[in-house]
Amino acid sequence: MRLATWNVNSIRTRVGRVVDFLERSGTDVLALQETKCRDDQFPEEAFHAAGYDVVHHGLSQWNGVAVVSRLPVSDVEVGFPGMPTWGEPAAAEARALGATVDGVRVWSLYVPNGRELDNPHYQYKLDWLAGLRTAAEGWLAADADAPIALVGDWNIAPRDEDVWDIAAFAGATHVSPAEREALAALTEAGFSDVTREHTPGAYTYWDYQRLRFPRNEGMRIDLVLGSPALAARVSGAHIDRDERKGKGASDHVPVVVDLG
DNA sequence: ATGGTAGTGTTACTA
Numbered sequence: 001m002r003l004a005t006w007n008v009n010s011i012r013t014r015v016g017r018v019v020d021f022l023e024r025s026g027t028d029v030l031a032l033q034e035t036k037c038r039d040d041q042f043p044e045e046a047f048h049a050a051g052y053d054v055v056h057h058g059l060s061q062w063n064g065v066a067v068v069s070r071l072p073v074s075d076v077e078v079g080f081p082g083m084p085t086w087g088e089p090a091a092a093e094a095r096a097l098g099a100t101v102d103g104v105r106v107w108s109l110y111v112p113n114g115r116e117l118d119n120p121h122y123q124y125k126l127d128w129l130a131g132l133r134t135a136a137e138g139w140l141a142a143d144a145d146a147p148i149a150l151v152g153d154w155n156i157a158p159r160d161e162d163v164w165d166i167a168a169f170a171g172a173t174h175v176s177p178a179e180r181e182a183l184a185a186l187t188e189a190g191f192s193d194v195t196r197e198h199t200p201g202a203y204t205y206w207d208y209q210r211l212r213f214p215r216n217e218g219m220r221i222d223l224v225l226g227s228p229a230l231a232a233r234v235s236g237a238h239i240d241r242d243e244r245k246g247k248g249a250s251d252h253v254p255v256v257v258d259l260g
Numbered sequence: 261a262t263g264g265t266a267g268t269g270t271t272a273c274t275a
Binding site for chain 1 (some may be wrong): 275
């Protein structure tokens with residue numbers, strides 16, 4: 001099974017690119033983040049025409065997550081148990097969607113950005129990651145052999161080598177010790193980064209501003225974390241850097257994992 | 261000189 005994750009930064013703007021990617025890459029299951037639309041606005045027809053089903057969770061022009069699959073999908077779950085809320089009045093955001101495909105539990109995740117270290121959104125990010133860790137621990141406690149893939153835009157660069165210049169990130173989010181510890185807590189719970197060894201030095205995101213892509217000033221923040229049973233099935237992975245090229249590109253590119 | 265792009269939906273907000 002070929003599994004991929006992609007922060008598309010609006011599915012309505014990029015539906016053609018996404019369907020083209022599915023057909024070109026032979027991806028069976030694609031987790032999407034930042035669809036930026038409500039369920040009733042999602043362009044499902046283009047996916048159906050290509051032979052894919054869609055499960056989507058979107059509440060507004062912000063966030064939005066989906067799982068697109070040409071294999072049968074079951075056990076769809078909106079948000080993870082204990083997922084923190086945001087805003088006034090406090091409400092759950094459209095940042096997590098679980099679905100089972102061919103026995104693999106896939107979670108499409110859009111981790112809060114954090115904005116700045118002194119912004120309340122930063123604490124929300126840390127709380128959200130802590131909640132995810134607790135939920136994920138529970139899934140493995142229920143079944144230690146479950147193949148679980150936690151995929152998406154984590155908005156964290158796990159190591160200094162995952163950004164083009166760590167000095168440029170002094171005092172910034174995405175690289176702070178607390179964020180990295182929150183991610184490491186998931187590793188301690190049994191979920192490992194299954195793409196790193198297959199994609200050395202490759203980035204998954206380049207800001208639209210300041211010629212970041214032509215200069216290859218990017219970040220590796222789109223990650224696939226696998227449970228032990230999932231990690232044991234990974235036969236390869238790659239990052240589709242070409243998807244950042246040309247007019248109408250998302251600022252993120254697909255991360256693709258092959259499961260045996 | 262404090263540098264600017266993209267999307268949604270509206271003159272702001274998010275990333």
